[in-house]
Amino acid sequence: MPTIIVDGKSYEVSRGKNLLEACLDAGLDLPYFCWHPAMGSVGSCRQCALVQYRDDDDKHGRIVMGCMTPAADGTRVSLKVDEAKEFREAVVESLMLNHPHDCPVCSEGGECHLQDMTVMVGHRDRRYKGKKNTHRNQYLGPLINHEMNRCITCYRCERFYRDYAGGKDLAAQASRDRIYFGRHQDGILESEFSGNLVEVCPTGVFTDKPFLEDYSRKWDLQSSPSICSGCGVGCNISPGERYGRLKRIHNRYNQEINGYFICDRGRFGAGYVNGDKRTDYVGLKEPSGTFKALKRGEVSYHLTRWIGDGNIVGIGSPRASVESNYLLQKLVGPSNFSAGLSFKEQTILKRQVSILQTTKARNPSVKDIEMADAVLVLGEDLTNTAARIALAIRQATKNKAIAMAKEMGIEAWHDGAVKNLAQEERSPLFIATPASTKLDDIALATMTLAPEEIADFGLKLARHLTEGDSEDPQITEIATHLTTAERPLIISGPSLLNANIVESAAAVAEALVRSNQNTQLSFTSPESNSIGSILLSEDQNLTLQKIIEGINEIDVLIVLENDLSRRLSAFEMKQINASSAKIISIDILENETLEMSDMVLPAASFAETQGTLVNNEGRAQRFYSVFPPLNDRLPSWQWVIELARAIGNKELSAIESFDEIVELCAKNNNFQALLSVAPNKNFRDHGLKIPRQTHRNSGRTAITADVSVHELQQTPDNETPLAYSMEGLNRDQPSVLTPFVWSPGWNSNQSLQKFQAETDGPLKGGASGVKLIKSSGSGVSVACDPTFSFTLEKNFWRLVPIYSLHGSEEMSYHTKEISQLAGLPFIVLSDKDANNMKVSDGDGVVVTGENLKMSISVRVSSRMAEGCAGYSAGYNEIEQLTADAHVQISRDNDWQPLKPVVIATDRIASFKSQDSRHV
Amino acid sequence: MTEKVLTKNISKVNDTTPIDKYEASEGYLGLRKALKSMAPAECLSEVKNSKLRGRGGAGFPTGTKWSFVPKNEDCLPGHKYLICNADEMEPGTFKDRLLMEQDPHQLIEGMILSAYTIGADVAYIFIRGEYRLAIQRLNEAIKECYNSGYLGRNILGSAFSLEMYVHPSAGRYICGEETALINALEGKRANPRAKPPFPQVSGLWGRPTIVNNVETLCNIPHIIHKGAEWFKTLGVGEDSGTKLFGVSGRVKNPGCWELPMGTPIRQILENYADGMQTGLNFKGLLPGGGSTDFLIESHLDLPMDYNVIGAAGSRMGTGTMIVLDDQSCPVGMVLNLIRFFAQESCGFCTPCRDGLPWTRQVLEDLENGKGSEEDLETLAYQVKYIGTPGNTHCALAPGAMEPLQSAMKYFYEDFKDHVTLGRCPYEIDGVH
Amino acid sequence: MIDNIIQSETASTLTSEELQLINLELSHVPQKSGAAIDALKIVQAKRGWVSDECLIAIAKLLEMSAEELEGIATFYNLIFRRPVGDKVILFCDSVSCWLCGCENQKHKLSEILKIDYGETTKDNQFTLLPVPCLGACDKAPVMMVGDDLFTNLNSSKLEQIIAYYRKEGEK
Numbered sequence A: 001m002p003t004i005i006v007d008g009k010s011y012e013v014s015r016g017k018n019l020l021e022a023c024l025d026a027g028l029d030l031p032y033f034c035w036h037p038a039m040g041s042v043g044s045c046r047q048c049a050l051v052q053y054r055d056d057d058d059k060h061g062r063i064v065m066g067c068m069t070p071a072a073d074g075t076r077v078s079l080k081v082d083e084a085k086e087f088r089e090a091v092v093e094s095l096m097l098n099h100p101h102d103c104p105v106c107s108e109g110g111e112c113h114l115q116d117m118t119v120m121v122g123h124r125d126r127r128y129k130g131k132k133n134t135h136r137n138q139y140l141g142p143l144i145n146h147e148m149n150r151c152i153t154c155y156r157c158e159r160f161y162r163d164y165a166g167g168k169d170l171a172a173q174a175s176r177d178r179i180y181f182g183r184h185q186d187g188i189l190e191s192e193f194s195g196n197l198v199e200v201c202p203t204g205v206f207t208d209k210p211f212l213e214d215y216s217r218k219w220d221l222q223s224s225p226s227i228c229s230g231c232g233v234g235c236n237i238s239p240g241e242r243y244g245r246l247k248r249i250h251n252r253y254n255q256e257i258n259g260y261f262i263c264d265r266g267r268f269g270a271g272y273v274n275g276d277k278r279t280d281y282v283g284l285k286e287p288s289g290t291f292k293a294l295k296r297g298e299v300s301y302h303l304t305r306w307i308g309d310g311n312i313v314g315i316g317s318p319r320a321s322v323e324s325n326y327l328l329q330k331l332v333g334p335s336n337f338s339a340g341l342s343f344k345e346q347t348i349l350k351r352q353v354s355i356l357q358t359t360k361a362r363n364p365s366v367k368d369i370e371m372a373d374a375v376l377v378l379g380e381d382l383t384n385t386a387a388r389i390a391l392a393i394r395q396a397t398k399n400k401a402i403a404m405a406k407e408m409g410i411e412a413w414h415d416g417a418v419k420n421l422a423q424e425e426r427s428p429l430f431i432a433t434p435a436s437t438k439l440d441d442i443a444l445a446t447m448t449l450a451p452e453e454i455a456d457f458g459l460k461l462a463r464h465l466t467e468g469d470s471e472d473p474q475i476t477e478i479a480t481h482l483t484t485a486e487r488p489l490i491i492s493g494p495s496l497l498n499a500n501i502v503e504s505a506a507a508v509a510e511a512l513v514r515s516n517q518n519t520q521l522s523f524t525s526p527e528s529n530s531i532g533s534i535l536l537s538e539d540q541n542l543t544l545q546k547i548i549e550g551i552n553e554i555d556v557l558i559v560l561e562n563d564l565s566r567r568l569s570a571f572e573m574k575q576i577n578a579s580s581a582k583i584i585s586i587d588i589l590e591n592e593t594l595e596m597s598d599m600v601l602p603a604a605s606f607a608e609t610q611g612t613l614v615n616n617e618g619r620a621q622r623f624y625s626v627f628p629p630l631n632d633r634l635p636s637w638q639w640v641i642e643l644a645r646a647i648g649n650k651e652l653s654a655i656e657s658f659d660e661i662v663e664l665c666a667k668n669n670n671f672q673a674l675l676s677v678a679p680n681k682n683f684r685d686h687g688l689k690i691p692r693q694t695h696r697n698s699g700r701t702a703i704t705a706d707v708s709v710h711e712l713q714q715t716p717d718n719e720t721p722l723a724y725s726m727e728g729l730n731r732d733q734p735s736v737l738t739p740f741v742w743s744p745g746w747n748s749n750q751s752l753q754k755f756q757a758e759t760d761g762p763l764k765g766g767a768s769g770v771k772l773i774k775s776s777g778s779g780v781s782v783a784c785d786p787t788f789s790f791t792l793e794k795n796f797w798r799l800v801p802i803y804s805l806h807g808s809e810e811m812s813y814h815t816k817e818i819s820q821l822a823g824l825p826f827i828v829l830s831d832k833d834a835n836n837m838k839v840s841d842g843d844g845v846v847v848t849g850e851n852l853k854m855s856i857s858v859r860v861s862s863r864m865a866e867g868c869a870g871y872s873a874g875y876n877e878i879e880q881l882t883a884d885a886h887v888q889i890s891r892d893n894d895w896q897p898l899k900p901v902v903i904a905t906d907r908i909a910s911f912k913s914q915d916s917r918h919v
Numbered sequence B: 001m002t003e004k005v006l007t008k009n010i011s012k013v014n015d016t017t018p019i020d021k022y023e024a025s026e027g028y029l030g031l032r033k034a035l036k037s038m039a040p041a042e043c044l045s046e047v048k049n050s051k052l053r054g055r056g057g058a059g060f061p062t063g064t065k066w067s068f069v070p071k072n073e074d075c076l077p078g079h080k081y082l083i084c085n086a087d088e089m090e091p092g093t094f095k096d097r098l099l100m101e102q103d104p105h106q107l108i109e110g111m112i113l114s115a116y117t118i119g120a121d122v123a124y125i126f127i128r129g130e131y132r133l134a135i136q137r138l139n140e141a142i143k144e145c146y147n148s149g150y151l152g153r154n155i156l157g158s159a160f161s162l163e164m165y166v167h168p169s170a171g172r173y174i175c176g177e178e179t180a181l182i183n184a185l186e187g188k189r190a191n192p193r194a195k196p197p198f199p200q201v202s203g204l205w206g207r208p209t210i211v212n213n214v215e216t217l218c219n220i221p222h223i224i225h226k227g228a229e230w231f232k233t234l235g236v237g238e239d240s241g242t243k244l245f246g247v248s249g250r251v252k253n254p255g256c257w258e259l260p261m262g263t264p265i266r267q268i269l270e271n272y273a274d275g276m277q278t279g280l281n282f283k284g285l286l287p288g289g290g291s292t293d294f295l296i297e298s299h300l301d302l303p304m305d306y307n308v309i310g311a312a313g314s315r316m317g318t319g320t321m322i323v324l325d326d327q328s329c330p331v332g333m334v335l336n337l338i339r340f341f342a343q344e345s346c347g348f349c350t351p352c353r354d355g356l357p358w359t360r361q362v363l364e365d366l367e368n369g370k371g372s373e374e375d376l377e378t379l380a381y382q383v384k385y386i387g388t389p390g391n392t393h394c395a396l397a398p399g400a401m402e403p404l405q406s407a408m409k410y411f412y413e414d415f416k417d418h419v420t421l422g423r424c425p426y427e428i429d430g431v432h
Numbered sequence C: 001m002i003d004n005i006i007q008s009e010t011a012s013t014l015t016s017e018e019l020q021l022i023n024l025e026l027s028h029v030p031q032k033s034g035a036a037i038d039a040l041k042i043v044q045a046k047r048g049w050v051s052d053e054c055l056i057a058i059a060k061l062l063e064m065s066a067e068e069l070e071g072i073a074t075f076y077n078l079i080f081r082r083p084v085g086d087k088v089i090l091f092c093d094s095v096s097c098w099l100c101g102c103e104n105q106k107h108k109l110s111e112i113l114k115i116d117y118g119e120t121t122k123d124n125q126f127t128l129l130p131v132p133c134l135g136a137c138d139k140a141p142v143m144m145v146g147d148d149l150f151t152n153l154n155s156s157k158l159e160q161i162i163a164y165y166r167k168e169g170e171k
């Protein structure tokens, strides 16, 4: 390892770093702006200056930029010499010439990197007497606020938005001291990752708009280590709360998964937690059909009255924690428990898990995905089904550039040089999907295919890889790229609800792994705990359909955090509703299932409880509450314990803490590792709990309140090592327990580097998350079910789901800003089909099928498989459109744009009155 | 009178030199010679031996620069590029225009030879957009060359092929900086690139690229045709060759002349520019464009050689001098230059983008009689902060500070007078 | 999500001559965005400036976003994003011209045209812009009117030049 000498002291540094990184790693405070650990250096801000000396005899040295100078062995530098200090102060002084000095009214205040650096360089009195430049701000949509006057022109926004995340609608404009970062015209930022601007911008140019409406200073936010529940990737987040309101979400670094960035669903999609659809009190359905709120004290009486020793069936949920699902399964018994997935979903996910348990290929983390040097995507529009993975794949396509640079002796952190050298050269990416994806712009080739054709294509490719029998030039080309790559990646998933696609992905990976052990195979999973649900119910096969078939034998049906209407047809929902089974629903938001329940138990959201979620790769991660549940809400697992007490289940009634559930659950074969996911509630750091509040919190706690009755006590947290207070230490605990980052002098999120073992490296508190899926390595035998293949049928279209980051996910859709961005439901047609139908973008069509007739808006795409029609999956208004259904589509001559008009369907008709908000 | 090499086809009448006339005056003989009997490596050593130094401002030895271009076996397969830097936006510089308007073939031949030497197969002339006449004449000349087999595939029957394009700039001083120029050619914002990697290794479209000034390239045909030894004899000081020297400002006969390297400044000023206009006295000069340090009376006997001018605290730059007379305000002159540099800053790095407008503001205050003692300190501070090479991303900002820092050295009294008088002392004359 | 295929207006916004010239430029750049500056200049050549519609049309043609192209357009001095008069006057205000009294000439010119820098005459004939050193310092002060260079300016010369172009403009 190279050694560098800083102000006479030697430090060992990792190979391949620059001086700025090396200094930060050595624990030295060297200010910077434009450098970013994930985006490298460009040397524009000139803030990270230090003086470098040729050798011992060189007494003058010269100023160099730390971020642009390799930390080569023997490098001698000074941080402290006056020349360097003066220069760094001068840089801040000039950055502040045009800055509005509006910290008191700026939402960045208190966590502003510019503030920190200003203090760090000691700049105080300005000498500039001229006028300040001012800019006009733009409307950038509901998520991001724009205040250009605060800009210090570090170029980070453009570099993140364009270079890192592939967004096209934000760029540097004008020049000299007039540079402007914005759009061409006012309008909604298009990127699914726009929210990261909030954290990437070192000052208050791009800020979190919903947060501004309900604002608190960072030091007044109570935070927790949490996991995003927006999809199956499991990004780590740090939600902030005050006054019982979830205020905002920041990224929480996890080197293996999200690194520094999360998607906009993750950042902005949790507003529903504060929404008016939340369940607050226990509701009992009156004969009239309305719910009566029960008093806390009455609940157990009613529960006991309700649940006898009849036949009780439980339906779990892929968005509820492992622990809640496990307890419910335990309560009703495995054979009476359904994971709560649709039949197709369950079959495919189960298969995904079994493939991952046997495949010879590697099951990569997001970080591993970033390292891939050839990628084949089968059937997934990753940006909308697993956004963070899409961002990783975008980085993976840059590996060729990095390799080219390496050959020329250019380090990967030298961002500009790497880009200039490689120009348009990218690592190969191939995408086979029925419709366009947001990664198409960097794909070497895209294939527009119907779902079966994708599976077929994958299988042909796999066969060619083993037998070399294909003459298809595309297959041979892809095969060549995959076989010559060092770390090829095949990625697929369940989103098209086609099991054969998953099989074919496994087939390709298995074929590749024979010659390359570094072959990676990854599957997405739709919900935050889909894989946990599968692992829990691995050997049981009670499907929702079976439950419906036998619904009349069921006395009580307990539904855990699951809106069945998203999985069942209107007809099936009706069957449940009409049955004699009593339905008890535990959930967070009002939904259709709650509507037809006899009793509703209000559940704590992810922000109000703890639990474990298993992500797409099978990694179990713990999330913790940010604030105690309000009103009569309880964590779902506590409701299940209440139910157990009502039934008289001794074992479960005796459970007194969350840790006990974890211990019980760990007896299940698949969950043995659950105990090591996080420390138990007795963990203490230097004898102290970990505070959720910063020590500058404006709240008041009394250190003696526990032994005195003269002061209000902070809400105790008896379940976890975290405290709802500012007392304790947020420093040396395992990473899984780090609620927020802060360090003296580093109030912004840049303080993260103080928590990292080295810049861009692992956290000092160790990795968090434990993999529950380990492969036996025995290999996958591919079992394709050739039940039906795709044929074009005149006048009929096959429905395929099209996902949107904003709109397709159940919970986030109930956040104001997200539903606004989701817009109206739509159908996508290929331009050829649209042409024949004489419809164009924004026109309407009538979709007719079994039990179905609806009018809906059209989007026309040049990349939509012919004979297939995409529908906006997950949008509430069109739940009756299901994958694979055959429908007829014709031009709607009465279409009035901008209004989804439901003409008639059984379900919707009966529903419309209550559900007017969607119309 | 010295031998005219670069300007032998250039006359007072602003005519171009068509191909036949150019050929008649030994034109394209160098190219014929090289293609027939010299390997690229031989051409390279000839240029190296000639000790030709870049005429674009920095004076880097041309042969050495060329030798950094990797050989084909040392780099990925693909194009190599030669770029002629004809941006000429340095204030007070007016030499390349002349060479291009009146003898375009000389430049083209120089470029073909240079491309042959470094193995480039595509060449660009990056020319400032305002040079309409030069653009037109270069395009005509290039057409003539394609017709005569000097450009295109298999030039003069050899294995060497070259395509050449004229690219008029959309206008920006920073485009003259070679890496910013490359970005401009790629159709991007012309921010300079960080070096290393140098363009010789990774330049236009990521490929090996050489950028040379117009005048530098115009020397090449003569070096190849007549040899390095001959070339070295042209200079009268330590540098070789001739150079276009120019004088502007209030002298009797401003203009541009080809003279031996090492010609003393005084000789240029007095013999060619005919001295100061009546009633004016010499106060100082910028020896090579707006981003060089002032020299004063005591320097006038120095020869115009790179190292000599460097040792005197300035730079040869482009060799076109701007003369300051005793009735023009040095603060005003520096303000004019700083205004230019602040306006032309690309805006990439902080000291230049925000520092230069700050300097401009301080100088404006001084000029307007609103300056204070403190402002003078601030100026000194800025000179160090913005002007120290390495503090900024490229050489624009340090260049911008050269006139200011030397003006403060030589004409400090003038700066002070602005403060004590509370106005510009030169105003009374109503000169400006 | 789904690509919104907005009916391409490229064809109707840009003339076929412009398209042809842009395509020529495209033929010798390895990627389309490489022709951005050339395309802007081509469009500006006839129209005098680059309107929003043209900018968007060019961006589409070169498969760039309007933002990216705007970033380029607004970087360069000679790309005009606002309408200009029939003749753009580039008046050199750099050091040699300054030494030779260009400020007085500029005042004179402003007087004649009744406009300042950045403005266009009422009759839309002239736009006056400052320009960095025009490389004719030995003949300072200098300016360009359209494609033509004028040197050693003085008051009467300025009067004559403007009178000449005014007459030309009437034709």
Ligand SMILES: Cc1cc2nc3c(=O)[nH]c(=O)nc-3n(C[C@H](O)[C@H](O)[C@H](O)COP(=O)(O)O)c2cc1C
Pocket (backbone or CB within 6 Å): B053, B054, B055, B056, B057, B058, B059, B060, B062, B085, B086, B087, B088, B089, B090, B173, B174, B175, B176, B177, B178, B179, B211, B212, B213, B214, B216, B217, B394, B395, B396
């Ligand atoms: C801000 C700036 C502007 C420049 N402008 C020019 C120019 O207009 N013409 C030129 O030939 N060189 C210019 N240069 C120098 C070039 O970067 C480069 O050194 C030169 O073209 C190399 O050619 P040479 O080696 O033949 O001198 C400029 C440099 C800087 C930093």
Ligand code: SF4
Pocket (backbone or CB within 6 Å): B174, B191, B192, B344, B345, B346, B347, B348, B349, B350, B352, B353, B392, B393, B394, B395, B396, B397, B398
């Ligand atoms: S010194 Fe000026 S011109 Fe050069 S990169 Fe910095 S801002 Fe741009």
Ligand code: FES
Pocket (backbone or CB within 6 Å): A020, A031, A032, A033, A034, A035, A041, A042, A043, A044, A045, A046, A047, A048, A049, A065, A066, A067, A068
């Ligand atoms: S962080 Fe090094 S120059 Fe900006």
